[in-house]
Amino acid sequence: DQQVKQNSPSLSVQEGRISILNCDYTNSMFDYFLWYKKYPAEGPTFLISISSIKDKNEDGRFTVFLNKSAKHLSLHIVPSQPGDSAVYFCAASHVGGSEKLVFGKGMKLTVNP
Amino acid sequence: NAGVTQTPKFQVLKTGQSMTLQCAQDMNHNSMYWYRQDPGMGLRLIYYSASEGTTDKGEVPNGYNVSRLNKREFSLRLESAAPSQTSVYFCASRLAGAYEQYFGPGTRLTVT
Numbered sequence: 001d002q003q004v005k006q007n008s009p010s011l012s013v014q015e016g017r018i019s020i021l022n023c024d025y026t027n028s029m030f031d032y033f034l035w036y037k038k039y040p041a042e043g044p045t046f047l048i049s050i051s052s053i054k055d056k057n058e059d060g061r062f063t064v065f066l067n068k069s070a071k072h073l074s075l076h077i078v079p080s081q082p083g084d085s086a087v088y089f090c091a092a093s094h095v096g097g098s099e100k101l102v103f104g105k106g107m108k109l110t111v112n113p
Numbered sequence: 114n115a116g117v118t119q120t121p122k123f124q125v126l127k128t129g130q131s132m133t134l135q136c137a138q139d140m141n142h143n144s145m146y147w148y149r150q151d152p153g154m155g156l157r158l159i160y161y162s163a164s165e166g167t168t169d170k171g172e173v174p175n176g177y178n179v180s181r182l183n184k185r186e187f188s189l190r191l192e193s194a195a196p197s198q199t200s201v202y203f204c205a206s207r208l209a210g211a212y213e214q215y216f217g218p219g220t221r222l223t224v225t
Contacts, residue, residue: 009153032212038205041217043203044119044156089155099144099163100171101214105155 004092005025006104015113019077023090023104026071034101035064035075038087047088050074080111092112114139117217119204125223126194128219134220136190136204143209146171147179149200150219151201156203162187194224 005024013019023033033051036044050057050064050073056062063076077084090104120135138145147163148171158171162181176198187206190211191198201221205214 034212035149036216041151041219043205043218046213046215099156099161099207100146101212103156 001026002105003030004090004102004104006088006090006107008107009105010108010110012110012112013080015082015103015111016112019075019080019084019109019111021077021088021107021109023073023075024071025073025092027092027094027102029094030102032093033064033066033073034091034093035062035093036089036103037084038089038106044089049060077109080109082111082113085111092096100110116140117204117206117215119202119217119220119221123220123221124187125225126191127151127225128195130194131192132194132222133191134204134222135186136188136217137186138204138215138217139185140206140208141184142206142215143184144207144214145181145208146205146214147187147189148203148205149173150203151200159189159202182215191222193208194222196224198222199224202209 034049035047037047039101040046048062087106089106091101140188148156160179162168165184180188183204204217207214
């Protein structure tokens with residue numbers, strides 16, 4: 001039973017345009033959500049996060065939106081750059097279980113020059 | 114700060130051989146984790162250690178053992194490697210009270 005779902009395995013966008021990466025979750029106990037970025041042959045790196053008490057968090061070109069009623073979050077990258085090409089993982093943490101993260105399967109973003 | 118380091122970077126084993134993957138962090142983090150990443154499967158938790166002296170099973174612990182040697186080091190052992198354990202293994206650590214985990218560069222393991 002997959003609790004964190006990234007239903008689209010890949011996305012291709014043009015440089016300068018917006019990239020929107022989506023993530024759905026099934027467990028209503030999740031209270032904190034994170035996005036990680038992973039380049040080939042490297043470990044995942046933390047990108048941005050959001051608490052369930054917020055519906056938006058922004059950091060430079062990256063914005064994460066949370067819709068709790070729909071159990072959906074999205075990562076917006078504006079403007080997209082070729083260096084953003086990577087695999088992006090959505091992750092979630094349980095209430096009272098901050099020791100563990102549950103990861104989605106990842107989505108490969110390609111930004112074309 | 115080196116962050117999270119893992120050794121080796123690559124390893125090829127024959128079925129039935131054993132090996133230990135090493136992980137160390139210099140960020141004074143309390144919690145440490147071992148994941149495996151397989152194509153189309155995302156990151157799956159094998160074992161974790163919430164604090165020095167404790168370890169717990171994750172989602173896919175079968176065939177693995179771990180040792181939290183001290184606060185800095187957390188090792189993963191394969192006692193009898195199987196082809197199904199061919200994967201990329203990542204170690205991560207987390208500061209108490211924070212949600213973010215910080216990952217090492219990974220070990221690519223092939224079992225033939």
